[in-house]
Each structure stands twice: as structure tokens, then as C-alpha cells.
Amino acid sequence: MPELAEVDYFRKQWNPGLGTSIRRVQTHPAARIFRDSPAVAIERGLAGRCFLGSAAHGKQMLFEFSGGAWLGLHLGMSGELRTAPCDHVPAKHDHLVFVLDSLSLVFSDYRMFGRVSLDITEDGLAPSWWRELPPQPADAGFTKTRVRDFMRRFPKTPLKTLLLDQRGFPGIGNWMADEICWQLRIPPQTPSGTLDDLSLEAVWKMTRRVSREALRVIGTDWGELPDSWLMNHRWRDGGICPRRGCKSELVRDDLRGRTTCWCPSCQGG
């Protein structure tokens, strides 16, 4: 599920626990989500600490706890965060549960492509892996120049594939990459080296626009994106291009191993 907007939505689901302490940590210790930090380390490392804050960066999340403890969290393909009553009994896929005074914070992930990691820092700063993440599309550091230079490094790579590269476009996932190509009217399989400077600037601008709108609509309360976007039509067999006056049937195909949806008419390819 989660791309940058969904990630931010899930992050906020734990906000009701802010400012309170962890009474107990419950885990399914064998779950793959603990492959970076063992469940027992997280149990011992976080029990008794106060939940101070959180941030999202692309598809990554960071939760801060008292005493310089930081929980990194990636939702993978099927991860979800939610709250539950404090007497919640962890269900089959509730691999990590923080029991607070009046509620529980739950990380649930049935496919377990997600992961958690614990860092304890002495200097009060977030862990270095977090501070070194590339600029997000909605950040000031996500500049036209940066996007152009990044794309110029991989001239043979299709535009859509490049948009999925988290080093250049942190937080962009499959549906957002297709949405950006569609709104730009550029075929997703276009080698990025064939795009001129003007087109690369358009990619930069559209990445920001789609990211900001998704964050605004989905990131706040998982609202519906407008039907004028590709997103609401892409999964249906025989889906129709929503662009005004187009009405062509959308195509779904494989591009570098990822399902890709585009309009053969208004995206030309």
C-alpha cells in the first residue's frame, strides 16, 4: 500500500500516544520485520520510555522516544499502523504492539516486507541513516537542478523506473510514478536520456505537485483523490482514461518488473 502520502497517514495514527510512556512491548519475535533489530532488543530498549514525536521521510518513518531512543519503521508492501485499546490482544499479524496507559500502538504487516530498527543515540540527534536521506519531493532541497542531474545519470532507464528510485524520488511508489507520467503525457517507458531540459523540469514540477496533493488529500485523512486523476481508474480492467475528451482504454503492462498503467492515446507510447 504505502507511498509517501499513505506513510504519513499511518504515521499520524500513533499520535494519540504522544507524551505517554510505554508500559509494555509485545512482539512476535520470529517475525521478519525484526531482521534489522531483534524483537528482544526493541522490547528492552523501549519499555518505560516516553513517546515524544514522529516524522516521515518518503517511505521511511522515525519515532522518537525519551533518552535518545529512535525507532525506524518501513511499512513495506502491506504494513499498517493503528491504535487499539490498551487491553488489545495482538492478532496474527500484529507483530509489534506498544501498550501505553490508555491505548496501544499497533504495527501490523501480514507480508512482512516491512521492517523496524532501533537506534540509541548519545547526542540527542536522530540516527545518521535518517539524517542522510535524500531530499523529499515536498522539501526545499528537492530542486530542479538536483532532479535534472539525477536523471542525467541514467539516460537509458525509463522515466517510470527512475521515478521509483528512492535515491532520487524518495516516497514515490508505483501508483504515483504512473500518475506523474500520465499527467505529464509522457510514455512511462521513455528513456530519460531522450528528455530535454524542459521535460526534466516538468518532471520535477509534476513530482512536487502530485506529491503535495497526495499528502494533502491522503496524508490527512485518507481522502479520495479526484476522478480526474489516473489513480481511480488504473486498476479496473477496461478502465478508461479520465482525461477530458480522451476516452481511450487504459493499458496495463509490465515495465521492468512492475505493473504499469498508461494511456496509449494521450501518452503516445
Add this chain to the structure above:
DNA sequence: ACCCCTGTTCGGCG
């Protein structure tokens, strides 16, 4: 019984 999947990483090959 298949086939699909909003993610990422790894090894192998050219």
C-alpha cells in the same frame, strides 16, 4: 489451482 500485488534487495550476467 492459479495469478496478482502501492516494496526492496540480492546475485548473476553482459
Add this chain to the structure above:
DNA sequence: CCGCCGAACAGGGG
């Protein structure tokens, strides 16, 4: 180093 592929991870849904 680049670029591309397939596999692997795991489980639920159509």
C-alpha cells in the same frame, strides 16, 4: 560502474 533480469521474501484476495 551501468543496466537488466529474475528470484526471494510472505500471505491474502480475485
